[in-house]
Amino acid sequence: MPFVKPVMAGHIFNLTIRRYFACYNLEKTTTFPIKKAAGLSDILVKIRDLHFSRGDRKIFDGLSMDIPRQGITAIMGPSGTGKTTLLKLIGGQLTPDSGTVEVDGLNVHRLPTRKLFELRQRMGMLFQSGALLTDLSVFENVAYPLREHTKLNEAMIRHLVLLKLNAVGLRGAAQMMPSEMSGGMARRVALARAIALDPMMIMYDEPFTGQDPISMGVLVSLISELNSALNICSIVVSHDVPETLSIADQAHIISAGKVIESGTPESLKNSTSQWTHQFVHGDPDGPVPFHYPAAPIMEDLYQTGK
Amino acid sequence: MTSRKIEILVGLFVAAAIAAFFMLAMSVSNMSSYTGGESYQLTARFDNVGGLKVRSAVAAGGVTIGRVSDIQYNSETYEAIVSMNIESKYNKFPIDTAASILTSGLLGEQFVGFEPGAEEEYLKQGDEIDLTQSALVLEQIIGQFLYSKADEE
Amino acid sequence: MINALLNKIQHLGAATICSFRRLGRASIFLLEVMLSCVSMLTRPALLVKQLYSVGVQTLIIIVVAGLFVGMVMALQSYYALVDFGAEDSVGVMVALSLLRELGPVVTALLFAGRAGSALTAEIGLMKATEQLSGMEMMAVNPMQRIVAPRFLAGFIAMPLLATIFSAVGIIGAYLVAVQMLGLDSGSFWSQPQNKVDLYLDLYNGIIKSLVFGFVATWIAVFEGYDCIPTSEGLGQATTRTVVHSSLAILFLDFILTALMFAK
Numbered sequence: 253m254p255f256v257k258p259v260m261a262g263h264i265f266n267l268t269i270r271r272y273f274a275c276y277n278l279e280k281t282t283t284f285p286i287k288k289a290a291g292l293s294d295i296l297v298k299i300r301d302l303h304f305s306r307g308d309r310k311i312f313d314g315l316s317m318d319i320p321r322q323g324i325t326a327i328m329g330p331s332g333t334g335k336t337t338l339l340k341l342i343g344g345q346l347t348p349d350s351g352t353v354e355v356d357g358l359n360v361h362r363l364p365t366r367k368l369f370e371l372r373q374r375m376g377m378l379f380q381s382g383a384l385l386t387d388l389s390v391f392e393n394v395a396y397p398l399r400e401h402t403k404l405n406e407a408m409i410r411h412l413v414l415l416k417l418n419a420v421g422l423r424g425a426a427q428m429m430p431s432e433m434s435g436g437m438a439r440r441v442a443l444a445r446a447i448a449l450d451p452m453m454i455m456y457d458e459p460f461t462g463q464d465p466i467s468m469g470v471l472v473s474l475i476s477e478l479n480s481a482l483n484i485c486s487i488v489v490s491h492d493v494p495e496t497l498s499i500a501d502q503a504h505i506i507s508a509g510k511v512i513e514s515g516t517p518e519s520l521k522n523s524t525s526q527w528t529h530q531f532v533h534g535d536p537d538g539p540v541p542f543h544y545p546a547a548p549i550m551e552d553l554y555q556t557g558k
Numbered sequence: 559m560t561s562r563k564i565e566i567l568v569g570l571f572v573a574a575a576i577a578a579f580f581m582l583a584m585s586v587s588n589m590s591s592y593t594g595g596e597s598y599q600l601t602a603r604f605d606n607v608g609g610l611k612v613r614s615a616v617a618a619g620g621v622t623i624g625r626v627s628d629i630q631y632n633s634e635t636y637e638a639i640v641s642m643n644i645e646s647k648y649n650k651f652p653i654d655t656a657a658s659i660l661t662s663g664l665l666g667e668q669f670v671g672f673e674p675g676a677e678e679e680y681l682k683q684g685d686e687i688d689l690t691q692s693a694l695v696l697e698q699i700i701g702q703f704l705y706s707k708a709d710e711e
Numbered sequence: 712m713i714n715a716l717l718n719k720i721q722h723l724g725a726a727t728i729c730s731f732r733r734l735g736r737a738s739i740f741l742l743e744v745m746l747s748c749v750s751m752l753t754r755p756a757l758l759v760k761q762l763y764s765v766g767v768q769t770l771i772i773i774v775v776a777g778l779f780v781g782m783v784m785a786l787q788s789y790y791a792l793v794d795f796g797a798e799d800s801v802g803v804m805v806a807l808s809l810l811r812e813l814g815p816v817v818t819a820l821l822f823a824g825r826a827g828s829a830l831t832a833e834i835g836l837m838k839a840t841e842q843l844s845g846m847e848m849m850a851v852n853p854m855q856r857i858v859a860p861r862f863l864a865g866f867i868a869m870p871l872l873a874t875i876f877s878a879v880g881i882i883g884a885y886l887v888a889v890q891m892l893g894l895d896s897g898s899f900w901s902q903p904q905n906k907v908d909l910y911l912d913l914y915n916g917i918i919k920s921l922v923f924g925f926v927a928t929w930i931a932v933f934e935g936y937d938c939i940p941t942s943e944g945l946g947q948a949t950t951r952t953v954v955h956s957s958l959a960i961l962f963l964d965f966i967l968t969a970l971m972f973a974k
Contacts, residue, residue, distance in 0.1 A: 343848050372850035383845030386837075397849045445849075561756065564763045571767045575871035578878035579913075585900055586806045586881060587907040613908070 296321040296453060296485045297342060302351035304334070304341065311337055312348070313509030321452075324479050324486040326500035326517075328493065329507050330531065330540070335489040336380070338506075339455045342487075343377055344368050356452065373401055376446030376454040380461060382438035384430040390417070390441050391426040397448045416444040420474060436467030443474065453485035454478070460492040468492075472499055493532055497521070505531060596646035597624060598683040602657045602670070603637045608693025609668045610659055616642045618672035623648040626670060642670060652677040658691035668693060737933045744932065747852065747859040757860040765826045765861065765928075766868035770875070772825055773818055777876035780813055781805060781883030789892055798892075802899035803906045805884040810907065810916045811972075814877035816964050819923035822869060823956035827931035830861055831952040834935025835945040843936075858932050865931065869924020870917050877916065915971045922963055927956040 297319035304312040311334035319325045327335055340346045342353055344360040353360045358371060384393050394413045398404060404412070417423040420440040430438055439459060446454055456475060460468050476499040479486045490496040497503060497517040504514045505528055513520060513528045521532055530538030546552065607629060616624040624644035631638055644651075654675030661668050681687070751758055788804045834857065837843050843853040889896045907913070931952045938948035 340844075345844060345847055369850040369852075372848055375848065377845070377848040379841045379845055379848075381841050383841040385842055385846075386840070397851070400849070400851050442845075561760070565759055567767045568759050568762045571762070571770060572871065574770075575874050578875045581878050582810065582874065582881070582913055583909060586810075586903045587909045587913050615905075 294321050295319065296356055297487070298352075298354040299342075300352050300354075302341065302353065303349045304337065304346070304351075305349060306337075310509055312341075312351075315351070315506065315510055317504055317511055317514075319485060319487060320502075321485050322483060323501035324476065324488060324499055326496045326503035327487065327489045328491060328496060328503060328505050328531070329512075331491060333506050334509070335491075335506070336457050339377065339457055339487070339489055342455065343372065343375060373397075373449055374452045376449070376451040378439065378442050378446050378454065378456045378459060380458045382430070382435070382442040384438055384442055384445070386430050388430075389426070390422065390428050390430065390433070393430065393441060394445045394448055397445060401449060412448070413444075416448055417441070419447070419478070420444045421470070434467070436463050436471065439463075439467075439471065440474065443478070447478065447482065450482070451484065453487065456486065456488045456490070458490055459488065460490055460495050468495060475499060493534065497532075507531075597643040598646055598649065599627065599641055599643055600681055600685055600687060601639055601641050602687040602690050603632075603635070603639055604659060604690050604692045605637060606659075606692040606695065607638045607640060607668075608659055608661075608695060610640065610670065610693065611667075614667065615669040616644060616672065617669055618648070618651070618674065623672070640670065649680060649682070651681045653679045653681055653685070654689060655681060655687060656689035656691065657687045659693035661694070733937075736937065737929070740933050740936065741929055743854055744858050744862050744929075747854040748863050750855045751859055751863055754856075754860070757856065758863055761860045761864035762868060765830070765864040766871060769822060769826045769868070769872060772821055773872045773876050774879050776817065776821055777814075777879035778883040780817060780876075781809065781880030782887045784808060784813075784880070785884035785887035785892075789888060789894075798894060799898040800902055801884065801888045801894060802881075803902040805888075806881055806903040806907050807912060809877040809880045810912045812964070812968075814873045814880065815916050815919040815923055816960060818873040818876045818920060819869065819927055819960045820957055822865075822872060822924070823927045823931070823960065824953055826865065826868070827927050827952050827956050828949045830865070830928070830931040831935040831938070831949045832945065834858065834861070834932060835938040835940070835948050838936065838938065839940035839942075839945060858936060862928050862932050865928025866921070866924045869927070870920040873920035873923075874917065911972075915967075918971075919964065919967050922967060923960050926959050926963060930956045930959065 295318045297317075299315060299317040299319075302312045302315040303310075315338075317327075327338065329335055337346065341348055342355060342360065344353075344363070347361050355371060355375070358367070360368065360371070363371060384390075385396065388396065391413055394416050395409050398409050398412060414423055414426065417426055420443050422437060422440055422444065425433065425437065425441075430441070433441065443454075459471050459475065463471065472495050475486060475488065479499075488496055488500065497520070500517055502514065502516055503520055505512045505520065507527070513523060513525055515523075520528060523529055523532070527539045529535070530540060536542055610626060610629065612626055612629060614626045615622045616626060624642050626640055627643045628641040629638060630641075651672060652675040654677045656673040656675065658671050658673065659668055660671040675689075784805045785801055788801050789798055792798045792800055792804070834843075837853075837857065843857065846853045846856060885896070885899060888894045889899055934948040934952045934955075938944050
């Protein structure tokens with residue numbers, strides 16, 4: 253039975269989303285042109301000359317990046333290049349040493365707390381672990397941002413929560429507790445929670461890590477379908493190259509604190525850069541050597557004999 | 559665990575704490591003596607108050623009728639002035655009532671004992687008791703005893 | 712040789728700076744928590760829930776411990792006093808010891824072990840599983856929703872628990888002294904009524920437990936919030952909570968006793 257679900261998910265999902273946003277989109281389509289007229293560009297997130305370090309370790313060293321208002325942008329790079337840190341910088345949870353991050357024309361790190369919280373209501377973030385509140389049921393988790401930030405009555409909240417859960421295919425699991433769910437299900441619930449307030453952007457932190465092929469397939473199609481249905485900005489941070497590239501509209505590869513290469517998935521796959529080639533195709537040896545820097549092995553071995 | 563159940567249990571918890579507080583206040587501590595309500599003040603001068611303290615008892619015929627509210631030393635008359643709050647319902651002490659500092663038991667704490675006189679007039683708010691007897695200091699008594707023994711011989 | 716000594720001194724200096732920095736962080740944290748507590752007024756339900764887990768769930772250990780402490784106190788003071796023929800003073804001795812010292816202190820130590828460590832573990836785990844981060848990204852301040860209710864609940868629950876502890880302890884002493892050893896129940900109750908002062912003993916005991924509750928809960932929530940979000944860091948933070956709050960309670964007890972009962 254669970255094997256049928258991923259295939260079905262798309263259908264049910266599309267139907268629900270369209271039906272649901274039939275009313276919501278009215279508002280969206282009317283407000284969007286007004287925003288545009290106000291002189292807002294097509295760039296939603298603008299990162300300029302970002303420097304950030306943890307202790308003595310430099311994580312970002314003059315990183316600049318533009319992320320468009322619509323479509324899926326992938327940010328890829330080896331483990332430990334600070335991809336998650338970048339998302340936390342965009343969300344204003346960390347403060348850079350220098351450089352600016354602008355979201356929707358607002359400098360995230362100059363905003364007073366209240367304004368920052370208002371901005372965050374328009375951002376969704378999907379954490380690697382899902383970050384569901386463990387003492388609340390799935391239903392209450394999705395209802396949480398609605399209860400915190402809106403004054404909707406109980407019937408409305410129930411309506412919205414069930415629609416959001418249906419969109420990720422987990423309406424039937426509404427009464428479960430997060431501890432009873434698999435990692436993939438928890439991530440889908442977290443996704444439902446991230447879209448609860450109809451954000452303008454969603455940030456995905458390593459959404460595919462540690463998933464079995466089926467859950468991975470579900471998540472891949474869910475991200476791409478959500479993005480096209482809601483017509484928003486999705487930022488996917490990942491090192492699962494084939495899955496990420498299969499849905500991304502554009503991708504940035506970062507390493508050593510800088511953007512190494514940007515472009516469409518196609519152009520990255522055919523990149524002339526040796527580094528990009530090694531990363532995209534996953535070659536074991538190349539510009540990034542197999543061996544961590546060390547003295548020659550014979551030297552090391554003899555040293556212990558001394 | 560529904561929120562209703564939690565609320566009931568928390569309610570019981572708080573109620574138990576309040577009950578515990580009243581049990582401690584009523585049956586263990588001296589709260590009952592604080593709720594005496596109306597009282598009037600008398601003073602008395604003693605040469606020596608011994609171990610008398612503020613909040614020591616004032617008793618007549620063994621019944622507590624008030625508390626010591628203040629003890630001062632008058633450096634002109636070289637006497638201790640003891641102020642006492644007496645409950646208003648015990649307002650029929652003749653003006654020649656005597657106050658003495660007594661000890662309950664051999665090692666017990668000290669209190670002010672009233673010995674009613676025979677006058678028709680009664681003590682009232684702010685009056686001073688003239689007839690007083692100071693605390694018995696054990697060392698002095700023993701000393702006197704030894705001297706009297708020596709005199710006999 | 713000199714180098715080794717310098718190294719030692721450097722370690723000492725680094726440790727000192729580190730602990731002062733921690734103290735600074737803890738103070739700023741406390742300030743933030745106390746400001747956040749204002750928002751609790753609009754969410755009493757969160758506070759009630761925490762009062763349940765901090766207060767009600769600690770109640771059983773407090774009641775059992777209180778009963779036995781009272782019973783042991785009665786036995787010991789009976790054996791000590793009976794030689795002087797002063798066994799009638801068992802009641803007042805137990806009552807004074809419980810109200811002034813044992814009630815607040817033992818309750819606070821048990822509280823630190825039971826509720827404090829649980830608070831640290833809970834908040835630390837929420838941090839480790841990115842729940843706190845997740846709340847921030849949902850534009851919800853975890854200080855207001857997670858930390859403040861727990862802090863306030865600990866602060867409120869502590870004096871309630873200490874009062875219950877003392878009351879149960881005296882009942883335990885009554886059972887041993889009057890029912891078991893056959894003392895007169897009249898003198899058991901009347902002596903405390905003469906010697907125990909409502910303000911000096913009962914209220915001061917409650918003030919003590921308020922201070923202990925404040926400090927123990929502060930340490931617990933801070934350790935949880937400040938912990939290294941790994942299983943090892945969490946374990947260390949929980950241990951630190953118990954050790955630091957126990958030491959803080961005993962130290963503060965000395966200070967408070969010196970201030971309160973000084974003549």
